[in-house]
Amino acid sequence: MSWLFGIRNKGAPPPDFNAGGDLPPVGGSGDDRLQQPTMDEKARRSAMEAYRFDSSALERAAAAAKELEKSKHAKEALELSKLQEMTKQQEMLAKMKEYEAAIEGSKVEQKRAFEEERRKTLAEETKQHQQRAQYQDQLTRKRYEEQLVQQQRLNEENLRRQEESVAKQEAMRKATIEHEMEVRSKLEAKKLEAEALAKAKADRENQDLYLEQLRLKAAENRVTVLESIKTAGTVIGSGVHSLLTDWDKTLTAVGGLSLLALGVYTAKNATSVSARFIEARLGKPALVRETSRFSLLESLKHPVLSIKQFQTKPADALAGVILEPKLEERLRDVAIATKNTKQNRGMFRNILMYGPPGTGKTMFAKKLAMHSGLDYAILTGGDIAPLGNDAVTAMHKVFDWASTSRKGLLLFIDEADAFLRKRSSESISESLRACLNAFLYRTGEQSNKFMLVLASNTPEQFDWAVNDRLDEMVEFSLPGLEERERLLRLYFDKFVLEPASQRHRRLKVEQFDFGQFCTEMARLTEGMSGREIAKLGVAWQAAAYSSTDGVLTRQMAEEKVRQALLQHSQKVEWQSEAERREAKSLTYSSKETTYALPRSSAAIEAPPGGPSQKKPSPVNPYTRR
Numbered sequence: 202m203s204w205l206f207g208i209r210n211k212g213a214p215p216p217d218f219n220a221g222g223d224l225p226p227v228g229g230s231g232d233d234r235l236q237q238p239t240m241d242e243k244a245r246r247s248a249m250e251a252y253r254f255d256s257s258a259l260e261r262a263a264a265a266a267k268e269l270e271k272s273k274h275a276k277e278a279l280e281l282s283k284l285q286e287m288t289k290q291q292e293m294l295a296k297m298k299e300y301e302a303a304i305e306g307s308k309v310e311q312k313r314a315f316e317e318e319r320r321k322t323l324a325e326e327t328k329q330h331q332q333r334a335q336y337q338d339q340l341t342r343k344r345y346e347e348q349l350v351q352q353q354r355l356n357e358e359n360l361r362r363q364e365e366s367v368a369k370q371e372a373m374r375k376a377t378i379e380h381e382m383e384v385r386s387k388l389e390a391k392k393l394e395a396e397a398l399a400k401a402k403a404d405r406e407n408q409d410l411y412l413e414q415l416r417l418k419a420a421e422n423r424v425t426v427l428e429s430i431k432t433a434g435t436v437i438g439s440g441v442h443s444l445l446t447d448w449d450k451t452l453t454a455v456g457g458l459s460l461l462a463l464g465v466y467t468a469k470n471a472t473s474v475s476a477r478f479i480e481a482r483l484g485k486p487a488l489v490r491e492t493s494r495f496s497l498l499e500s501l502k503h504p505v506l507s508i509k510q511f512q513t514k515p516a517d518a519l520a521g522v523i524l525e526p527k528l529e530e531r532l533r534d535v536a537i538a539t540k541n542t543k544q545n546r547g548m549f550r551n552i553l554m555y556g557p558p559g560t561g562k563t564m565f566a567k568k569l570a571m572h573s574g575l576d577y578a579i580l581t582g583g584d585i586a587p588l589g590n591d592a593v594t595a596m597h598k599v600f601d602w603a604s605t606s607r608k609g610l611l612l613f614i615d616e617a618d619a620f621l622r623k624r625s626s627e628s629i630s631e632s633l634r635a636c637l638n639a640f641l642y643r644t645g646e647q648s649n650k651f652m653l654v655l656a657s658n659t660p661e662q663f664d665w666a667v668n669d670r671l672d673e674m675v676e677f678s679l680p681g682l683e684e685r686e687r688l689l690r691l692y693f694d695k696f697v698l699e700p701a702s703q704r705h706r707r708l709k710v711e712q713f714d715f716g717q718f719c720t721e722m723a724r725l726t727e728g729m730s731g732r733e734i735a736k737l738g739v740a741w742q743a744a745a746y747s748s749t750d751g752v753l754t755r756q757m758a759e760e761k762v763r764q765a766l767l768q769h770s771q772k773v774e775w776q777s778e779a780e781r782r783e784a785k786s787l788t789y790s791s792k793e794t795t796y797a798l799p800r801s802s803a804a805i806e807a808p809p810g811g812p813s814q815k816k817p818s819p820v821n822p823y824t825r826r
């Protein structure tokens with residue numbers, strides 16, 4: 202029924218206004234479509250449409266009203282339609298409100314955009330202001346700089362003018378002075394000439410007078426000297442006469458003179474003896490580099506160190522020294538013999554320790570001294586040559602000092618070949634020869650005060666007399682595979698594991714098989730000395746400390762070994778070069794206890810296959826495999 206109130210259902214078909222009309226249908230059948238309307242016809246139809254009135258709707262409305270009147274639900278229908286109308290109106294109102302809100306929103310948006318635009322404009326204006334101000338500032342600066350330049354130019358011009366005028370004045374003044382000097386010198390010359398002439402004239406006139414004066418002065422002088430000699434002779438003569446005639450006086454004079462001479466002589470000798478005594482007991486000789494012996498001066502200088510030295514107890518002579526088992530056995534015998542000698546106050550034996558550097562010679566000598574309850578003193582042969590003529594005195598001082606030791610002294614001379622060379626050798630200087638003689642003199646007899654331990658890398662250079670004084674010769678060779686492994690373990694433990702176990706240290710170690718690692722590295726480090734392996738331990742520690750987290754990884758440790766090997770091969774190359782030049786012995790027999798089997802330099806230079814063959818890779822000639 203909605204169509205009655207002008208509401209048409211979407212699905213309902215539109216009323217057929219053409220039904221029964223005289224207008225032709227718009228669509229039509231296929232035949233009608235063939236007959237297309239003409240243009241006039243179309244115009245006419247549209248004009249008719251404008252004035253046409255549809256009366257069928259009214260008719261239907263009337264019929265419906267009638268029907269409604271008859272219906273008993275007419276009132277409810279009306280109410281319902283009213284309600285529908287109100288609902289629609291409310292919906293329309295809500296939509297209007299929405300539109301209004303949208304309009305308000307758009308106004309706000311418009312205002313915001315406007316404000317944004319205004320802000321941008323303001324910023325742009327400010328920027329332009331700034332640019333203008335900068336530009337003006339630049340202009341002002343430029344102007345100021347130009348003014349400055351102009352001012353400077355003016356100043357320079359003024360200065361130049363002033364300088365010119367000063368130079369002119371100076372030139373004038375100089376010319377005046379020169380003229381004045383010229384005039385004055387001419388006057389002076391004339392004056393001098395006149396004076397000389399006048400003096401010459403006067404001298405000529407007074408010549409006789411001068412000669413007379415000189416003669417008188419000489420006669421007076423002669424008389425005075427003769428008188429003085431006569432008086433002195435009389436006085437001394439009468440003195441000697443009275444001394445000789447009076448016996449008491451003669452005796453007193455002789456006695457007094459003798460006493461005076463004796464006093465001077467005694468004082469001189471007593472001073473030097475007491476000085477030597479004090480020096481021998483209190484101070485250590487300058488040649489001694491390091492000593493465990495107590496000395497008052499040293500203990501005052503290093504009190505803590507001295508107390509520590511007192512507290513150290515005799516330790517095992519081979520503790521921490523890793524050597525070939527046979528050598529260890531031999532050294533242990535040496536240590537026991539030394540200890541017993543000390544205890545029984547026997548005569549000490551002199552030992553020579555030879556072999557490549559860094560194989561533990563010094564280390565063992567120190568431990569030997571401590572083990573036997575002796576003091577030790579370390580000297581270096583290289584310190585003696587620079588002393589020149591004083592070397593002999595210094596050498597005597599060392600032995601004097603050694604002889605005063607109460608505990609007994611192990612005198613360790615490192616690099617002994619530096620001054621104990623063959624006396625026939627040309628390279629030994631006169632003072633070194635004298636020093637060697639002094640050494641030989643002081644070591645000619647066995648001593649129960651000191652034990653002599655010599656260390657050398659080239660013992661074949663020793664003088665025969667030195668060799669004659671040696672009781673035992675021990676060779677220290679480079680560590681073999683087993684010893685290297687033990688050394689690696691020792692220093693890995695000392696420098697890495699031990700610090701890592703201490704909480705306050707920053708050092709840590711990654712978890713890996715340390716034993717396996719040391720075994721592998723021992724195979725790689727062939728030819729390295731004990732010192733080089735000890736340094737490798739320090740390098741591991743340093744690597745850990747230098748890492749960000751303080752952790753030593755296996756990779757880092759391996760890298761350090763690789764670097765140490767590279768450095769080692771480089772050192773060996775240098776060493777062989779130097780030794781070739783000096784034609785020194787390069788090899789030691791590791792098995793025998795004899796030494797000095799010099800190899801000819803040609804043998805080193807030329808590889809077995811002839812000189813044209815490839816140079817052998819640098820292998821340490823001391824290596825024991």
Ligand SMILES: Nc1ncnc2c1ncn2[C@@H]1O[C@H](COP(=O)(O)OP(=O)(O)OP(=O)(O)O)[C@@H](O)[C@H]1O
Pocket residue numbers: 521522523524557558559560561562563564565615656657658677688730731732733735
């Ligand atoms: N056999 C070894 N066992 C343990 N450590 C060793 C050994 N050899 C060398 N070292 C280490 O190397 C360092 C130096 O050794 P040492 O001074 O005893 O060598 P050296 O043979 O006297 O050398 P040089 O001939 O150059 O004086 C020692 O402090 C020690 O850390």
